[in-house]
Amino acid sequence: MKSLRTRRRIRRLAALAAAPIAIGAVAGTQATTAEAAVVQYWIKAENVKWDVAPNGMDVLHDNRPIELSTRQLDAVVYRAYTRGWKKRLPNRAAVGDNDGIPGPLIEARVGDTVLVHFKNEDRVHKSPHSMHFHAFSYKPDSDGAFIPQISGRGGNVPVGKSFTYRLEAGPMSYGTWPYHDHSSTMHESIPQGLYGIVRVYKKKEKKPDRQFSVAFSEHLGFNTINGRAFIGNTPTFQAKVGETVEWNVIAMGELFHTFHTHGHRWRNHAGVPIDNQDLGPGSSFTIRWKEDAPGTWYVHCHVESHQMNGMIGLYKVSR
Amino acid sequence: MKSLRTRRRIRRLAALAAAPIAIGAVAGTQATTAEAAVVQYWIKAENVKWDVAPNGMDVLHDNRPIELSTRQLDAVVYRAYTRGWKKRLPNRAAVGDNDGIPGPLIEARVGDTVLVHFKNEDRVHKSPHSMHFHAFSYKPDSDGAFIPQISGRGGNVPVGKSFTYRLEAGPMSYGTWPYHDHSSTMHESIPQGLYGIVRVYKKKEKKPDRQFSVAFSEHLGFNTINGRAFIGNTPTFQAKVGETVEWNVIAMGELFHTFHTHGHRWRNHAGVPIDNQDLGPGSSFTIRWKEDAPGTWYVHCHVESHQMNGMIGLYKVSR
Amino acid sequence: MKSLRTRRRIRRLAALAAAPIAIGAVAGTQATTAEAAVVQYWIKAENVKWDVAPNGMDVLHDNRPIELSTRQLDAVVYRAYTRGWKKRLPNRAAVGDNDGIPGPLIEARVGDTVLVHFKNEDRVHKSPHSMHFHAFSYKPDSDGAFIPQISGRGGNVPVGKSFTYRLEAGPMSYGTWPYHDHSSTMHESIPQGLYGIVRVYKKKEKKPDRQFSVAFSEHLGFNTINGRAFIGNTPTFQAKVGETVEWNVIAMGELFHTFHTHGHRWRNHAGVPIDNQDLGPGSSFTIRWKEDAPGTWYVHCHVESHQMNGMIGLYKVSR
Numbered sequence: 001m002k003s004l005r006t007r008r009r010i011r012r013l014a015a016l017a018a019a020p021i022a023i024g025a026v027a028g029t030q031a032t033t034a035e036a037a038v039v040q041y042w043i044k045a046e047n048v049k050w051d052v053a054p055n056g057m058d059v060l061h062d063n064r065p066i067e068l069s070t071r072q073l074d075a076v077v078y079r080a081y082t083r084g085w086k087k088r089l090p091n092r093a094a095v096g097d098n099d100g101i102p103g104p105l106i107e108a109r110v111g112d113t114v115l116v117h118f119k120n121e122d123r124v125h126k127s128p129h130s131m132h133f134h135a136f137s138y139k140p141d142s143d144g145a146f147i148p149q150i151s152g153r154g155g156n157v158p159v160g161k162s163f164t165y166r167l168e169a170g171p172m173s174y175g176t177w178p179y180h181d182h183s184s185t186m187h188e189s190i191p192q193g194l195y196g197i198v199r200v201y202k203k204k205e206k207k208p209d210r211q212f213s214v215a216f217s218e219h220l221g222f223n224t225i226n227g228r229a230f231i232g233n234t235p236t237f238q239a240k241v242g243e244t245v246e247w248n249v250i251a252m253g254e255l256f257h258t259f260h261t262h263g264h265r266w267r268n269h270a271g272v273p274i275d276n277q278d279l280g281p282g283s284s285f286t287i288r289w290k291e292d293a294p295g296t297w298y299v300h301c302h303v304e305s306h307q308m309n310g311m312i313g314l315y316k317v318s319r
Numbered sequence: 320m321k322s323l324r325t326r327r328r329i330r331r332l333a334a335l336a337a338a339p340i341a342i343g344a345v346a347g348t349q350a351t352t353a354e355a356a357v358v359q360y361w362i363k364a365e366n367v368k369w370d371v372a373p374n375g376m377d378v379l380h381d382n383r384p385i386e387l388s389t390r391q392l393d394a395v396v397y398r399a400y401t402r403g404w405k406k407r408l409p410n411r412a413a414v415g416d417n418d419g420i421p422g423p424l425i426e427a428r429v430g431d432t433v434l435v436h437f438k439n440e441d442r443v444h445k446s447p448h449s450m451h452f453h454a455f456s457y458k459p460d461s462d463g464a465f466i467p468q469i470s471g472r473g474g475n476v477p478v479g480k481s482f483t484y485r486l487e488a489g490p491m492s493y494g495t496w497p498y499h500d501h502s503s504t505m506h507e508s509i510p511q512g513l514y515g516i517v518r519v520y521k522k523k524e525k526k527p528d529r530q531f532s533v534a535f536s537e538h539l540g541f542n543t544i545n546g547r548a549f550i551g552n553t554p555t556f557q558a559k560v561g562e563t564v565e566w567n568v569i570a571m572g573e574l575f576h577t578f579h580t581h582g583h584r585w586r587n588h589a590g591v592p593i594d595n596q597d598l599g600p601g602s603s604f605t606i607r608w609k610e611d612a613p614g615t616w617y618v619h620c621h622v623e624s625h626q627m628n629g630m631i632g633l634y635k636v637s638r
Numbered sequence: 639m640k641s642l643r644t645r646r647r648i649r650r651l652a653a654l655a656a657a658p659i660a661i662g663a664v665a666g667t668q669a670t671t672a673e674a675a676v677v678q679y680w681i682k683a684e685n686v687k688w689d690v691a692p693n694g695m696d697v698l699h700d701n702r703p704i705e706l707s708t709r710q711l712d713a714v715v716y717r718a719y720t721r722g723w724k725k726r727l728p729n730r731a732a733v734g735d736n737d738g739i740p741g742p743l744i745e746a747r748v749g750d751t752v753l754v755h756f757k758n759e760d761r762v763h764k765s766p767h768s769m770h771f772h773a774f775s776y777k778p779d780s781d782g783a784f785i786p787q788i789s790g791r792g793g794n795v796p797v798g799k800s801f802t803y804r805l806e807a808g809p810m811s812y813g814t815w816p817y818h819d820h821s822s823t824m825h826e827s828i829p830q831g832l833y834g835i836v837r838v839y840k841k842k843e844k845k846p847d848r849q850f851s852v853a854f855s856e857h858l859g860f861n862t863i864n865g866r867a868f869i870g871n872t873p874t875f876q877a878k879v880g881e882t883v884e885w886n887v888i889a890m891g892e893l894f895h896t897f898h899t900h901g902h903r904w905r906n907h908a909g910v911p912i913d914n915q916d917l918g919p920g921s922s923f924t925i926r927w928k929e930d931a932p933g934t935w936y937v938h939c940h941v942e943s944h945q946m947n948g949m950i951g952l953y954k955v956s957r
Contacts, residue, residue: 059467134913140933143900148697150934172903172911187946254942256575256894258599262462265491269908270588273491275453278599280896280916282940295459296469302601304573308506378786575894577918581781584810589907592810594772595920614778615788621920623892627825
């Protein structure tokens with residue numbers, strides 16, 4: 001007979017699965033015991049041809065053409081698979097999850113143990129890679145950072161090899177966080193696409209109706225949101241009036257940015273209303289609001305040249 | 320007979336008018352009903368020859384000369400007018416309001432409706448312009464941002480034409496915020512001067528004795544405070560011991576800055592004492608303190624090269 | 639007979655002296671009365687040959703050699719002396735205090751008066767220098783900032799001369815703060831090493847078991863922690879499980895950074911868990927945690943090029 005805790009857990013998982021965009025419930029597989037939930041992800045670093053601006057233009061500036069040769073990235077990205085890296089999980093077109101940049105959303109709840117089974121299949125660059133996770137507690141061998149003469153196998157996984165990172169979602173793990181390559185080649189692989197987002201929920205936190213990943217970075221000299229530049233290539237986020245909307249924002253790479261939305265404000269960590277939140281590389285935050293402003297709005301970085309160079313998207317709110 | 324609410328409102332407006340620097344009470348005209356106050360601004364985008372360093376030197380570095388040709392900006396700025404754009408409102412020399420950069424301080428109180436009647440009179444650059452306001456709630460057609468094939472007339476107002484933005488100061492609108500051009504030419508017009516500051520007060524918030532606008536940006540390669548570079552050109556803010564002093568700080572353009580004052584500290588949003596507040600483009604904050612430190616103090620950005628390149632002013636506190 | 643307050647004070651000072659790394663108790667000399675404590679520091683600006691990367695290599699990148707000629711700085715640094723600048727205080731190898739960059743940790747407690755006796759012994763650059771302190775309240779003549787025609791002797795102390803700064807640790811002074819040259823030559827002397835850290839404790843705040851100075855800056859084109867670049871040159875911080883660990887972090891110079899540690903999280907000012915804190919030049923913060931994660935961890939700036947260019951160190955936690 002199942003314990004009360006297990007039964008509660010199962011109800012919660014069922015609720016997760018029913019949420020409109022329960023990305024993690026797709027990518028991660030979960031097993032529960034009376035003592036703890038174990039969430040497992042099977043992830044490959046693998047190569048994709050990545051077009052930073054598939055529509056080939058900057059529509060904000062008289063459809064200025066963006067030449068194909070300047071926007072094709074020999075990317076290496078994280079993608080989620082079924083158990084044993086057998087079958088790649090489908091991409092969720094609505095949110096772009098599992099298409100490459102950023103990598104699959106890693107989801108957990110405080111109290112969970114997360115096992116990430118990582119396999120390096122970077123056959124193009126033939127570089128060692130790793131996964132380093134913010135958010136979680138872990139022992140040094142699951143840190144995923146290459147330290148000469150100190151770090152173990154998980155810090156620099158050779159091509160064709162795998163490693164399992166064991167992570168604990170503790171009481172200080174809730175929120176939005178980045179994960180990324182921290183191997184000896186990270187200075188090359190992060191501009192090639194090897195980063196993603198972690199979302200850890202509090203023990204009893206309800207998931208929102210809509211959840212949007214926003215990863216600010218730069219590729220091939222463009223300023224990008226989720227690896228794309230310019231409206232029509234960057235995401236067009238969608239929600240309805242009355243829904244609870246959540247933004248999971250990270251920055252990765254070289255530059256400081258701001259997350260700015262039109263027509264909306266939210267309270268910063270200290271409770272003060274803002275509509276423009278600064279963040280540097282490696283920083284991240286979660287923003288939630290109850291949607292009440294129908295229309296088509298900009299979402300962009302307020303650094304003028306970043307916005308002009310691609311870091312701008314749309315947010316469509318319908319009634 | 321006037322309702323209680325109207326009478327309270329009138330008392331408040333009278334108090335505003337009596338405040339030492341009630342800039343908004345000059346620039347904006349207000350009408351009240353028992354239900355709501357409507358504040359109206361009549362603003363033009365118009366051309367001025369703007370000297371970034373009128374005294375022609377960098378007094379901090381042996382009066383190094385700043386050549387005239389390097390500091391003359393063909394600016395386009397926001398300036399406030401009487402109803403119907405008939406007569407330009409006077410400049411308040413003490414605070415530089417309505418001289419051009421930044422534009423006139425837009426003031427409102429939570430609960431107010433603000434109507435901004437904007438006319439584009441940029442006869443030099445002959446560019447479309449707009450006004451995009453942080454702080455306020457509004458319908459998409461008052462967003463003032465040019466979105467190809469989506470935004471309406473307010474996103475790109477041609478030369479000689481006008482548009483009225485309808486803005487609501489809601490419960491999340493209080494504080495200090497930027498406003499700026501968000502038309503198709505904003506990448507050119509913001510460096511030319513087309514931005515300003517909004518200040519929304521809480522419903523029962525008392526106005527301070529002194530209110531200082533601080534707009535960090537860059538023009539012609541100089542790092543500027545309120546469009547000017549180097550001591551003697553940048554503002555010399557003035558207050559007296561015992562007065563309540565308020566700083567309304569924004570950054571606009573390309574760069575991250577810090578707002579630093581000498582001889583003073585304040586509590587950040589979370590209540591922790593600081594004397595140096597980081598901010599990126601589009602970010603903003605309000606700082607208040609009761610003045611108790613007589614003397615002449617620096618106000619500057621702590622990025623060394625910004626400070627050396629003009630982003631430094633004086634703050635004189637008399638007994 | 640001693641008053642109750644004096645006796646409490648003496649007990650506190652004894653506790654300070656017994657703390658594992660009570661740097662301030664070495665550098666500063668203290669006198670107490672029933673009314674107030676006066677802490678005195680005797681500090682010189684003096685020249686040292688400073689090697690930014692003494693081990694001559696970047697161990698993270700295949701031991702890439704860092705040529706001697708590119709890493710030798712003709713530094714001018716703050717160093718602490720006994721009363722009357724008679725004898726240089728010893729360097730604390732474990733924390734690098736009093737070796738030069740950053741200058742000696744200036745410690746005080748809310749309520750204290752701090753007298754800093756400064757002597758300019760910069761015989762190499764032969765430049766005037768000063769000391770400007772964040773954190774403290776003071777009269778304008780102790781501001782240490784050169785203002786043409788306004789500031790007094792303390793703003794620009796010539797070579798061979800001295801000045802005493804009188805500082806008050808008031809109720810808004812607690813926390814971690816920078817101090818630095820603010821003379822007419824600060825744009826040269828800060829890249830040459832003339833900055834340090836202030837730590838003011840609340841009235842009854844207990845000192846931590848371990849206290850780590852982290853000064854982010856840049857020298858000779860390298861991105862540095864405490865004046866050094868690359869692992870093995872930057873500090874290797876050390877602590878034990880169970881100890882209370884405190885990080886006193888500042889940034890100085892040109893660039894925005896983030897303070898990131900592996901394997902640990904802390905609460906930001908507003909109580910939200912983070913592991914990466916943005917900060918600009920002149921900004922600073924204090925982080926404390928109870929250590930519970932044995933291992934060797936990275937401490938670094940998350941701006942990728944800063945990390946690659948030297949701004950990375952190690953943190954070793956033993957059981």
